[in-house]
Amino acid sequence: MLRGKRVLIGIGGGIAAYKVCEVISSLFKAGAQVRVILTESATAFITPLTVSTLSRHPAYRDRDFWQPTHQRPLHIELGEWAEIFLIAPLTANTLGKLACGLADNLLTNTVLASRCPILLAPAMNTEMWEQLAVQRNWQQLRQDPRYHSVGPDAGLLACDRVGTGRMAEPTEIFLALQSLLYTQGKRDLVGKQILISGGGTREFLDPVRFIGNPSTGKMGLALAQAAFYRGASVTLVCAPLEGSVPVQILEIANAAQMREAMLQCLPKADWIVMSAAVADVKPASYTPHKLPKKALPDCLPLEPVPDILAELGTKKHPHQRLIGFAAQTGDIVKPALEKLQRKNLDAIAANPIDRAGAGFASNTNEAVFLDRAGRQQTIPSCTKLELAHQLFDFIQTVK
Known part of the structure; x- marks a missing residue:
């Protein structure tokens, strides 16, 4: 299901970023082509060297956005290349940008320049997740047929809070990616x-x-x-x-x-x-x-x-x-x-x-x-x- 498939991953700034390493490794082992975008805040939690080593391809950052080495704008190339787009961890900040259609970095620009299904894996503190504004943004995105979700789960968070906000486990994300690649995001069993x-x-x-x-x-x-x-x-x-x-x-x-x-x-x-x-x-x-x-x-x-x-x-x-x-x-x-x-x-x-x-x-x-x-x-x-x-x-x- 994954051999030769083109998977684009956007990593947000959150402690759960380390979990995405297992997803990248599993995708590569399954034969997928993997490209990774790191937001600037994500580099505080995980290094470009780590993800480039696991994906066998250089990681992209905001400083690569308008480099003259690219014949075409990078966000256009990546958006057209991707067959599926995973954003994990999805932070409250990126969620708000996506809900409003904003594009102020490489990740959000690439979202707007792509047409493939997008899988969102939220991760944040429980109080943040339960905020009215965050839930409004989340429900708005879920009404868009492009967006699919996995998690968040409940449990012990990095802030020692017990509640909803844990990013889905890598195995769950991996399975969701396989299903979405098979269906190309169609929800043909809605109502069943x-x-x-x-x-x-x-x-x-x-x-x-x-x-x-x-x-x-x-x-x-x-x-x-x-x-x-x-x-x-x-x-x-x-x-x-x-x-x-x-x-x-x-x-x-x-x-x-x-x-x-x-x-x-x-x-x-x-x-x-x-x-x-x-x-x-x-x-x-x-x-x-x-x-x-x-x-x-x-x-x-x-x-x-x-x-x-x-x-x-x-x-x-x-x-x-x-x-x-x-x-x-x-x-x-x-x-x-x-x-x-x-x-x-x-x-x-x-x-x-x-x-x-x-x-x-x-x-x-x-x-x-x-x-x-x-x-x-x-x-x-x-x-x-x-x-x-x-x-x-x-x-x-x-x-």
């Missing part, structure tokens, strides 16, 4: 209510032993991230997972809890994407204290758990779209087609879990998308975030 399940359920025998599977929830998380950055309202029902996404998250442990949460959220959903790896069976009885090893049964009685996807298929309304996942070995298409028909799905993503770099716990995935009209689309190996975006593209074409 999307319900997603993710992760693997655990069916406990006692407080420490359970029947489960290797699912980590990475695919569900990627689906939630992709839908969010395309403008959807997202609810993620999931087992505990690593990572974060700025959507409503309902944490569950077992299949019964997932069923309850999914059925509760179903009436408001337009699309339901069931990517969770739900257990098929559970221990017939649960012991609330840890069983001693000698008390473990030689033969463990099991009973089936409710088929959540099939139940959703019987309850969905004509305007709703229900999408399943089928983790398979060997031939993945035939079992997925049978599942599609049997459970009244609108589409399904068939995953090979017996191939390297696909399926459970991997950062990449591959799939075959199928719908009830008989269409098939093969998705070669890619990141799970890219696969999520391609699935949403596919769902929009389902009749």
Whole structure:
């Protein structure tokens, strides 16, 4: 998603500037071309040498603005070059300039000379962030379709204040950049209510032993991230997972809890994407204290758990779209087609879990998308975030 992409980064004057170093490094490692603009106040927190070393390209400052070495004005060249523009940390000062359309330095001039999507990552003291003027400027920018945001988060700030104002973490910014590069800033899922399940359920025998599977929830998380950055309202029902996404998250442990949460959220959903790896069976009885090893049964009685996807298929309304996942070995298409028909799905993503770099716990995935009209689309190996975006593209074409 990033190889060869042109990413322009503007760094504002704030202590969070050090976090941007990780973003620059990650972008370069992913194959992106990176250019960096430092405001004069930013150089008090991070040096041009640091960012130029990480980006493998000289950093730009205000003193480079009108140098005769540039055949064309620098802000015009950079604005036309960029495919996406990240401003991080976004300070209250730069926010105010952007809201008013002011251009008194290289960074703000380049904003006005560009047409690409702009991702804003605010960072400031909580009192500053909550000021009426700052919030007015922020809401004004968010109404402009060019501007997208990540954060700010809540937590301990550099001023020892606990509250909202922390810049989003580098991993969150990196994921947001990938989504915006894929969509080119379009918000084609605005107005959609999307319900997603993710992760693997655990069916406990006692407080420490359970029947489960290797699912980590990475695919569900990627689906939630992709839908969010395309403008959807997202609810993620999931087992505990690593990572974060700025959507409503309902944490569950077992299949019964997932069923309850999914059925509760179903009436408001337009699309339901069931990517969770739900257990098929559970221990017939649960012991609330840890069983001693000698008390473990030689033969463990099991009973089936409710088929959540099939139940959703019987309850969905004509305007709703229900999408399943089928983790398979060997031939993945035939079992997925049978599942599609049997459970009244609108589409399904068939995953090979017996191939390297696909399926459970991997950062990449591959799939075959199928719908009830008989269409098939093969998705070669890619990141799970890219696969999520391609699935949403596919769902929009389902009749």
